[in-house]
Each structure stands twice: as C-alpha cells, then as structure tokens.
Amino acid sequence: MLKSLLSTLVVALVSVNSFAVELKGHLTQGGLVTGKLSDAQSVSLNDTQLKLSENGDFVFGFGRDAKANHTLSWVDANGKKHTQELVITKRDYNIDKITGVAKKYVSPPKSVSERISREAVAVRKARAVNSDLTFFLDPVLKPAQGRISGVYGSQRYFNGEPRLPHFGLDIANKTGSPVYAPIGGTVVFAEPDLYYSGGTLILDHGHGITSTYIHLSKLDVNVGDKVKQGNKVAEIGATGRVTGPHLDWRFNWKGERLDPGLLMQDTLANKK
Template identity: 35%
Template sequence: MNPSRRGLILGAGAASLAGPTLAQTDGLVLNGRFVQGGFAMGRAAPRAIVFVNGEALTTASAAGLFVVGFDRDAPPYVDIEVHAGNSVGGRVARRTLTVAPGSFPSTRINGLPQSTVEPSDPALLARIQQEIALKTEGFASRADADDFRSGFAWPLDAYRVTSRWGSQRVLNGTPARPHYGIDLAAPAGSPIRAPADGIVTFARPGMHFEGGLTLIDHGQGLITAYLHQSRIEVLPTQRVARGTIIGRVGATGRATGPHLCWRMKWRDRNCDPSLLIGQNAPENS
C-alpha cells in the first residue's frame, strides 16, 4: 500500500501511517498524510501555540485548527507540541510523528530556452532577483484563517499528470533542483479553480520562470501557487471561494506546452498539494 494513502494509529508516544485519526485525552487530535511532502492537520485549544521540533512555528485558529507541512527532505520523526492558552506556561500536549520516505523519480526535459535554464544576461539576472523579492513577499503571508479545514479539490476539471511532485529535474541535460510542483497538462485556456477558500497574496503575469503566477493563502501560511497561466482572473487581496475561476491554463514562462504547475508551501517548506485532496481537519476527540 502507498504509505501516503494510509491513516494513523496511536503508538507508544508516536504516530505511524495506519489508522484514521490520532487522538488522546489531552485535547490534541491529528490526522493527515505523514510522508515527505505531506502534512498534519491538528485540532487543539483555540489559539494554542504550535511547536515543531522545538520551534514555535504557528498558532491554532480561533476554532483550534492548525496545519504543519513536511518538506521533501523531512526527517523520519517530527515532534509536534501545543501549548494551550497562547502561552508557553499553558497546558501542553505532545506527539511524535513517524514520517514515511517519499518516492521521487528523475525526469528529463529538453527543448527549453537556455535563458530559462542557465540565465547569464546581467539585465535578466537583475529582473529575476526583483521577481524573487516579489514572490518572497507573497509567500510571507500568514493569514489568520483555517481555510484548509475542509480539504482541497483538484484545480482543473480535466487534466493529465505529466510530472510528479518532488521529481529530480534534468533540464536541457543540466541537473536542476527538485521540481516542487505537480504538472497537470490540459488544453490552453482551461479554467483554473481555487481548490479551497483563501486570500490571493500575489497575482502577476509575465514572470520569467513562472509566467502568469498566482498565490493563495489558505491560512497560517499554507500557500498554493499556480504557474504558467495564459490569463489571471483575480487580484491581490481578493478573497476566493473553493471553485472560483482564478485563471486559465497556458504555456508562459519556463514551459514546453500548456499545463498548470501546481505548488504548495507551508511557511518555507515545499509540500505536495495533491496530498490534501479530500482531507478534512480532524473532529473533536
């Protein structure tokens, strides 16, 4: 069985992938996909402070919901600790999660403009740095919300997966950083829909690598990205509902054909957005 498809069971102070929900009498409930690139959703006391491997990284919503992302290189064990009462002196609950290794194939893509693989022109390099600063600001959003609570839907009505998340890329024969998106091929102009409620934090056409790019914050820094759009149909700060058309499939930026590259970050961690499809936040214990 694919480990990312399993659930959770409660072990001796640890969680593994094998049952529906992880809960104890201390008020902390967790579920999710405990695999590299996956996530944990939690329910704790309202506004509880959430520590991940000893570092305070997020705060639960007014409903007590929070999310934690596991990046591609997440360690095999992740400690989650919540302090109730919005204070390190409040009631504490802890879990140690076992994070399964991911499977990341290598893929080759040829025929890309060399300027999108190894840019060297000084003016282009300056433009790229400016765009990095703009994207960084968009990804820095930390909306006080829990719009992730009802899970995600696919952003396209019809598509074909052409590149899996986390694959090692070789571009025009040159090894590149891992691909932190899942590529969904679809006809140019196909509508792209918000997979969950959220707030648009960035919307800009003509990015050098990404082409038309939109970012949506679904709460607490869980941000999805939509690359290579031919048209963007939302504006920064706009609130969108699940199913809202946010743009159209294109082949702008570093692309060889029309497709949507769908990405996700939780804070600075790259995650696989497809793992949140159909995943709801846990109920009360």
C-alpha cells in the first residue's frame, strides 16, 4: 500500500510539467494536493474554483470515495484557458469491529437529536472557513505521541451494527497526554462537550483546509487564537462516543475528508 501511495505522489509531480503548473501531493482517495501557478487569473478543480495566494499557491483534496477522473483548469494572464486531466487511485479500507459501546451512543435517544443536529451545523460552519492563510504549504508533523489505533477510511461496526466510515487517524494514549498543533493555524472551533466527539477543536490552515481534534479531555486554546506549529493546544481524553482515551485527528478540504496518515511526517510537532 505504501509503495502504491508513493507512486501517486511521483505522478503528481511529473505529469503536468509541460503546462507550467506545479503539483505536489497524493493523487489518491483521501489525498491532499498543493499547486503553484505563475500569473494565473483563476484555477478550478472540476466545477469548484480554488483560492489563489499572492504567490500563485492553491490546494485541493479528494474524499474517501472520490471518483477516479478529475479536471484541473486555469486561465493564464493572457486569458487563455488550460486543462489537465487527473486520474487518482482507488484504495482498499480496513473493517473494524468494536464492542462495548454504550447503547445510547450506537442508537442515541430521540431526546438528544436536536442537540446532535445543532452541533453538526456548528462543526460544518467552522469547516466552511476559506481564509487566506497558507499554513497548508508547511510539512504536517505528528500531533501526539501514542499507538496508531485506528486509520482513515475504515468501516466500523459498533456492537455489530455498521456505522459511517472512519475519517480520522486515531492515536491512543492516556488521558491528559499533550496534543500539539501539527502546523500553524487559527482556532475556529473549541467546544468541551459535543455529544458524539466530546471535547472538539478545529484549526484553520487556509484555503479551506482545516484539521479537527476530538475526544479531548482539555482544550488549551479558544476561538480566535493563533497557534504555531508545535504549540500545545489540548490534551487527549475519552469524551464523547469512545471506548478508551485517544486522539481522533482529521483533515478536511472544505467538505472533503482527507487522510492525515498521508500527510503526517513521523516527527512529533513539538520536537521539530
């Protein structure tokens, strides 16, 4: 699997050189790709216009079940339109079976449905931010020490009942273990007690890229705070729907769920 994913990175770098566009990243489901264009007026992926930085940087990503074929298009300084077809690889995902989850979390009572809906709207709003920050260009470091106990894309079964796929990378460690910002950003969401995810933190890294940290026992930052790579932002916990203490770490490009495991370098963020 690793060899296959590395090959998608190489293709992203070499397939469009003749069109004066630079791409770096993983052309695969769950992958994030950054790009650079000189003197472009605009750039789009399929029908979605991408934000361009002053230096011509942009970013996009592919969800867990993204289709294979995509079109990158841009308009140059002379008004001429260019297109580049992109083909991404399909991935196989793990199946996890978890028992011992309280029944109220597997099938929550109707009395909490309004709360769940309200919290979901708030999280979507936080992830809809589209700032001019460009921290997404920086290398992504490991946010916490611990054992990898869950991976992106896996289909989970709680007490034998199939649930939605898992969209994060789980890092298991004891409650109170520190969580560090893997790259710089601004806090756009910080709540200590959501029904499903418990203590929840969302950082904005620019151009629609956000990272999320859930099941936290403590939050050390507030909405509006600016954090640098390596800053302690929270502590691992066992809050919300969970069977044990761990960090569930997620990345989004707008509404697309990305794989933190493809981005993460194996260096703890505060040890850079």
